[in-house]
Amino acid sequence: MSESKSITRIYCETDLGAGLSVPLGPGPAHKLRAVLRAKSGDEVQLFNDRDGEWRARLVDLGKTQASSECLTQLRAAKAEPGPWLAFAPLKKDRLDMVVEKAVELGVERLIPVITARTENRRLKMERLIQQTIDAAEQCERLSVPEILEPVAIEKLAAMWPEDRTLLVAAERQNVPSLAQKLETVTGSLGILIGPEGGFETRELDGLLKLPISIAIRLGPRILRAETAAIAALAVMQAQCGDWRDR
Numbered sequence: 001m002s003e004s005k006s007i008t009r010i011y012c013e014t015d016l017g018a019g020l021s022v023p024l025g026p027g028p029a030h031k032l033r034a035v036l037r038a039k040s041g042d043e044v045q046l047f048n049d050r051d052g053e054w055r056a057r058l059v060d061l062g063k064t065q066a067s068s069e070c071l072t073q074l075r076a077a078k079a080e081p082g083p084w085l086a087f088a089p090l091k092k093d094r095l096d097m098v099v100e101k102a103v104e105l106g107v108e109r110l111i112p113v114i115t116a117r118t119e120n121r122r123l124k125m126e127r128l129i130q131q132t133i134d135a136a137e138q139c140e141r142l143s144v145p146e147i148l149e150p151v152a153i154e155k156l157a158a159m160w161p162e163d164r165t166l167l168v169a170a171e172r173q174n175v176p177s178l179a180q181k182l183e184t185v186t187g188s189l190g191i192l193i194g195p196e197g198g199f200e201t202r203e204l205d206g207l208l209k210l211p212i213s214i215a216i217r218l219g220p221r222i223l224r225a226e227t228a229a230i231a232a233l234a235v236m237q238a239q240c241g242d243w244r245d246r
C-alpha cells in the first residue's frame, strides 16, 4: 500500500538545488506556523518550474520568515503544457472556484476577459495569483499557471496565438458539441467561457470571424459559468489532454 499522508508543498521562486539554503517569505512562513503547525526540523517539499521538486528541511521558522535547506530532488522540472482558459470573471466565490479548479485541471494560462456583461471588473490580481499558487501546491503540479491582467474581449483575438484553437462556449446556439469538435481539432487548445449574463451577439460574431475560433455547445442545458468552465476543461483533458497520459 502506498503512503497517503500528504507532505506540505511550497512554491518557491528562488533557486532550488542540493544543499541550498532557501528563504521562505511571510506567506509560506505564516501558513507553516499558524495553519499547518509546522516546526523547525520538519520536512517539506519545495518546487518551481525551473528546478523541479525537492525534499527540504525547515531550519528556522519565524513569524514572518522561515528558512529551509534543500536536500534531494524528488522530480526534475518539466513543462506542463495544457489548455488555456479565457473567462469572464465572476463574483468572488465563483471566481475563486474557477481559478482553483482550472489549476487542478491543468490549465497552462488563465485569461480574464472583460465582456459587456462581465460582473467583476476589478480583479485583485495578487489574490488571484496566490490562489493559483495554493492550488498548484495542493494538486502536486510542478508549475504555477500564469494569470494575465484582464483583456477586453475585442482585444482577445489580437493576443491569441494563431496555432491555438479557440473554442468559444456559445450557449443557445445551434453549434456542434465540444466532444464532437474535439474529435477533429489538433494541436493546442483554449476555451472561452462567457459571463453569467451570456455573451452579446456582436461579441460572439466578432470572435467567430477569426480563423482559429470555433463555437461549441456544452450539452443541452444552460450551465452556470463556473460549471461550464470546469466541465469543459475536464472534457478537454480527458479527450485530448493529459488525462490520456499513462
Ligand code: SAH
Pocket (backbone or CB within 6 Å): 168, 169, 170, 171, 172, 192, 193, 194, 195, 196, 197, 198, 199, 216, 217, 218, 219, 220, 221, 222, 223, 224, 225, 228
Ligand atoms: N444567461 C445566459 C447563460 C450564460 S451561461 C443565457 O441565459 O443565455 C454562462 C456562460 O457559460 C456562457 O456565456 C457560455 O460561455 C457558457 N455556457 C453555459 N452553458 C452552455 C452550453 N450549454 N453550451 C455552451 N456554453 C455554455
